[in-house]
Amino acid sequence: MAVGTSASRTDTTARLAELRKLMALNNVDVYIVPSEDAHQSEYIAPVDARREFISGFTGSAGCAVVTSSKASLSTDGRYFLQAEQELDSNWELLKQGLPDVPTWQEWALREAEGGKNVGVDASLISAAQAKVLLEKLKSRKGGELIGMDSNLVDMVWSADQPLKPLDPLIVLGMEFAGKSFEEKLVDIRKEIEKQKGSGLVVSMLDEIAWLFNLRGNDIPFNPVFFSYAFVSPTEAILYVDENKITDEVRKHLGELVIIKPYNAIFEDLKTFNMSTATEESKILVTSSASWALTKSLSENKFTTIKAPIEAAKAVKNETEVTGMKNAHIRDGVAQIQYFAWLEKALSKGDFYDEVSAADQLEEFRKAKEHFVGLSFPTISSAGSNGAIIHYQPEKNTCARVEKDKIYLCDSGAQFFDGTTDSTRTLHYGTPTPEEIKSYTLVLKGHIAVATAVFPKGSSGFILDILARQYLWREGLDYRHGTGHGVGSFLNVHEGPIGIGTRMQYNEIALDVGMFISNEPGYYEDGQYGIRIENVVLVVEKKTPNNFGDKKYYGFDTVTMVPMCKRLTDPLLLDDDEKKWLNEYHSTVYANTKDYLKDDDYTLEWLKRECGPI
């Protein structure tokens, strides 16, 4: 799942006119407005929603490019429908992945032909992306790529731009983190030594939060805080606004970590570049480092490595694994309460729209131990809204949840002991044969991933076809990945692993202790959406043989919410699939029933939903 919002159109004419004036003043012909913040965050704080402000498109992924006369917005399949609904006529939509549709880079390069200058806020584009653009601009006889210190959209936005968040940080205790930041620093320093680096620049917010066992509140739904970090064999520096540092945080970090102002890293890097870093012992940066960061370093003094903290963070320790499992059980109980409650409400004919229903789900979650907040805005979608993959209902205008329409609910929460994310697609009335068939095909793909066994060293890339194979046989498919890594009380989308067709997913093996979502879907535009999402844990599987002494891995499902039997056609399931479904439901029942001792109605509902197929 991901972030998105309403489907109303913003008139961007005046904003674009102002931006174009500023572009002309700055000698910029083509201006790039990425959706990311200075940390290449997927989800951003309101202050950073520049691409949304200038284009009107509210989806979580996409890039805007503006010229003196044109404007393009590129986004992926999850958002085609939403973008069509939100963009006004100033904008051309570039549907990524469809044949003959240019990427935003290709579009920008074409517009820059004939020596035109391309401008971008250097902090909002990764150094790697800037390098590619620079080279292509050169080879295609475009003008300069100007990496700007100021942001032109901010100037247009001006007084209306939201403020930078300033909430204090919190310390994540060992009972949740499982490993002290001192131990993590030891490991990271070993990695820096192995890579022969003089130090590591950390710019991803979830990596910094994980490394120091700190959490923040700067980005909605993501417990991270604006910061940079620099770790060398002798020093650890956290660059963060001092206003966010409480006495507890200061005590936690002790003498080992130096705290400096957020923006001080740029000057520090310049100094370090001149003093300590050498061609033999370079500064290590990761592929997410912004161009603004690497511009502070000379080309021969830094090198880009695979993010060691991202890789370490993806493998959860024992405490985190236990926490994630427990969080998913409590979260499952909340969803069970919600879906049981919703059935009763609908059968009574009560009026609930997508938002008020989701509010009730949040109430059930709030009552659970260790609850912090939602991990993303709940995608509570009735009928055709379910086909907008990252739909987010708006109060007052959203649709009514109805007994005889498919209801898709993708939701999750942040608990101190783990982050949850799951999707259930339900029908409380009589679904059509087509809806049942589609749901069952998605379920078969879901089960194929859940039960997959693969040799150690396999990536999530190779598993993707398992989820899609039954849909493909019918000439059906879905335009999103099958799985994403999940953080532990961190971002609900976490790198580097994933199940899907992105080549990067083939570069890292699934390892024991990693959590990943399993979420195939099917979307019938204008009618309904289906998605079945569980979080699964990578575990070693006991196979009868162990060919090649490889070890064989598979998944344990940790999400604990019943599937929708009313939407399942048992005739389309084979014996193994039925067995999995029945065993899953037994496990869900066993793990959640004690939480419902005092709630006879919900317990009865659960018992019914978890009965054998």
Added chain:
Amino acid sequence: MAVGTSASRTDTTARLAELRKLMALNNVDVYIVPSEDAHQSEYIAPVDARREFISGFTGSAGCAVVTSSKASLSTDGRYFLQAEQELDSNWELLKQGLPDVPTWQEWALREAEGGKNVGVDASLISAAQAKVLLEKLKSRKGGELIGMDSNLVDMVWSADQPLKPLDPLIVLGMEFAGKSFEEKLVDIRKEIEKQKGSGLVVSMLDEIAWLFNLRGNDIPFNPVFFSYAFVSPTEAILYVDENKITDEVRKHLGELVIIKPYNAIFEDLKTFNMSTATEESKILVTSSASWALTKSLSENKFTTIKAPIEAAKAVKNETEVTGMKNAHIRDGVAQIQYFAWLEKALSKGDFYDEVSAADQLEEFRKAKEHFVGLSFPTISSAGSNGAIIHYQPEKNTCARVEKDKIYLCDSGAQFFDGTTDSTRTLHYGTPTPEEIKSYTLVLKGHIAVATAVFPKGSSGFILDILARQYLWREGLDYRHGTGHGVGSFLNVHEGPIGIGTRMQYNEIALDVGMFISNEPGYYEDGQYGIRIENVVLVVEKKTPNNFGDKKYYGFDTVTMVPMCKRLTDPLLLDDDEKKWLNEYHSTVYANTKDYLKDDDYTLEWLKRECGPI
């Protein structure tokens, strides 16, 4: 399948001593002996079997590296057992793909540390590989990479080295080729223009044979001939020994193609490099071009592109598709006759060893229309020999084919209208429950590939897991790819497509008209081998829907030989799998029965084997 030979050990001590003397004289510390010829052929003529001569290892893939005191031979999982049996104690075996085993490049680089020189025959290594080695040598402080014009192993081999083949070429008529070489030249010139090249160097032998509709007899089992070609917008030059050119060939090529001596390309490229090629309009080479070829060109005058002829050749035209289908039917009939005959022979207690049995199969094939020869040495293997993946039996020493042992037969032929390749694993007695289970797991994987449906644009890389999934569940696997492209009266292994874990297979989509093998297996060392191989054709599938207007593709199986029901456990097959098997057997019967009208015994056998499960 692929080429291999006997499992006897050669004493390489004297050869290595001589080679080391020559290395010292030439100031070479580390000498690389690739298994390829000057055209990066996978299968080679006896004159080019340098790696086999120096190491004693006869497998089709592998690389030898020799230093003053050490010698290593690296090969892949198909050949581990065979290499262990063939290498003498002078050699260290580098088992590629196992953890912590260096590649031959890594091994050579380690040996070159401290400024030692690495030598290689520049014609036997691709320019791309040489470049990587050059750069790594530099970064790891090794000595020079010396690209030699002469070959040190040839000097050791001396008078015993086989002669260069000189058989005349033949013209492939339009009834088999389906497209004239004139039309192919028009297409290639369009591609050269598109890539803004001044000309294209063609060095792969099957590409040249395909382009000019010529076939030769220079490499056993591969109907190709030693040659280079150069195509520019105005010229087409075929570099080939004039002794191979008959009047018919000369007439066929007419005025459009200039014939020059085989080695004249090197001087021509130097001239062209100085006269016609420019930095704007470079000479195009492909990744298989040898270092010797690119050394004739300046760095800024050539560019490496994806082989356009390889890509065009992979998609068979209508005539070729029909020819391939017909060739596979006739080839299937030969195999049906053979397997029926073998059953009778074994039940009578007749003595047949692996070679004499295979000879009988060849007799059946020879009698078929358009037969030219085998497409690779038949892998006729009884019992434990089947576990040597590319086993090749030797007269006199090979094993007896027995009624109560698994018999694996991987074979194929060259016909004027197509190339065949298939494997059947049979048991004429009572197989063990373990053998039945293994066979059925392999069969399930085979069926999963055969029935796969995937959107246009999908690669063979993503299909590999379908073939392995059932084995993996049991902790089993096989150490070879699942499929390779197949030529049309050309090489039985043909690029660029494949089903397997090699990343290159993910770079090209499967397209309608391509032929590929589907050959999962399982090998129990010292006991038995199982492989089930059919050739399949990529076709468009009529799906009930066409989501995203993508078109959905799948396979039609063209190999026409029954599976082994005696080795199949119907309880392990689901309904869809049984349905596929029964339909396949009906098709085999319908397509082959008319060829067996006068052979009641074989027809009865076929009827029995093709009956429903």
